[in-house]
Amino acid sequence: MSMTFLRKSLFAFLILAGFALGGCNVARAEKMRFSFGSDTPRCNDATCATWINARGVITNETPADFIAFIDRNALRAKTVRFDSPGGDLVAGMRLGEVIRVKKFDTEAITCASACAYAFLGGVQRRFASKQTRFGVHRFYRSKPRNPTLRHYSGEDLDTPQRLMAGLMLYAMKMGVDLRLLAMATEAGPGEMRWIDAEEARTLNVTYTPYTWDRWEIKPLGKGIIAISQNQDKNASMQIACTKSEGAYFLIRDERENAGWFRQCQATRGNGHPILGTLVSDQDVVTRTSQDKATIAFFIDPRKVTFGNATVFADPNTYGPSCIAPFDKYVGATAGLKEAAQLALRNCVE
Structure with a gap:
């Protein structure tokens, strides 16, 4: 199924109105406002x-308010930090669409219901702290009919199904586990x-593709290597030793152009800081x-x-074009020493 089809289908569902995801104290909270x-x-x-800052209840006007806010300000910030109890479900999805199109990241302090x-x-999506509260629940019609009625119209039965399908398409488009x-x-x-x-993290609700997993040992030939992958699983850091080439620290990235790596082989003269030591440009x-x-x-x-597995992050070592964006190669430290020591003692053929 193409993303074009998903996008068109989603907007067809988003014409629905009258459904809310009201979190705690929605009725008493003010509508969402944006600030620095x-x-x-x-x-x-x-x-x-x-x-x-995105604080308050999400209303039908919130997506347009956000567009107006970013249009009238020359923003350096590219992160929206939510503190919201919920609000209008469809408006929440429309706001999410705008955030994705404009390529903003998101953080959550308290984010419930439609805010989710x-x-x-x-x-990229992250919780602002260990105290973050992130909640979801079933949607409901904000102007409900009497639930004791014996007969409902076809529209009463059709609309919730269409809305659930819209939610599924939206979650798929955003890369979240259904x-x-x-x-x-x-x-x-x-x-x-x-x-x-x-x-x-498991559901991809929080998503930081350049966060690296804990280092672990994997078999390679008749030996072992130490390896850590990023959350996207499209890049890895490896530490190994071969009998023909010796010990090395390697980055493999299927989204990176080899030309970028090549232009960054040369430092400003001191060598590359790798695993607490310096590696000359020639190596x-x-x-x-x-x-x-x-x-x-x-x-x-x-x-x-x-000490760490970070590369292309030190401005004293690399020129501006070789400082990786988004802290892309700030590797994990968890398990690093133990896994690396084992790998370097067991050279592969």
């Missing part, structure tokens, strides 16, 4: 803001199914293998300290 947010004290304009669907629009919608049915309109951090090799770009740094196992 920053860790810098007294920052109140676009030049110093590092995120956009707006949050899914973020290109089990999230099943979890939403566990809680009625006056309840909440809170999604914890581990569930959010770096780039290759393209099965359409995947790789760059290998050949290391002296006696000198490495396993």
Whole structure:
């Protein structure tokens, strides 16, 4: 099924109205407003803001309000931070669509009901802290009919089905596991199914593609390698030793162009900081293998300290064009030392 079809189908469903996902205290909260947010004290304009606050109830006007806010401000910030109890379901999805088209990331402080669907629009999505509360529940008609009536119209039965189909298309488009919608049915309109951090990560509700998994050991030939993958599983960091080439630290990235790696082989003269030691420019090799770009740094196992697995992040070492965006190659430290030491002691053929 093409994304063009999904997009057209989704907007066909989004013409529905009259359904809400009201979280706690929706009736008493003010409608959503947008403002600048920053860790810098007294920052109140676009030049110093590092995120956009989105506080209050999502209404039918909220998507247009957000577009107006970003159009009238020359924004440096590209993250929308939600603190919202919910609101209008369809407006929440429309807001998420705008966020995705405009390529904003999202963060959540408290984000429940309709806010949860707006949050899914973020290109990258994260919880702002360990105290974040993120909840979903079943949708309901904001102007309900008498539930004791014995007869309902065809529209009464048809509209919820169309809306659920729209939710499924929306979740698919945003790259979220459809089990999230099943979890939403566990809680009625006056309840909440809170999604914890581990569930959010498993379901791709939170999504930071450049977050690296814990280092682990995997077999390679007659030996082993240490490996860590990013959340997208399209890139990996590897530490290994071969009897022919020696020890190395390698990055494989199927989305990266080998030309970018090649232009960044040369540092500003000090060498590449790899695993707590410096690797000279001459000890770096780039290759393209099965359409995947790789760059290998050949290391002296006696000198490495396993402090971190970060590359292309130090402005004192690399020029601006070689500083990877989004902290793309800030590798994991969990399990690094143990896995790397095992791999470097077991050289493969």
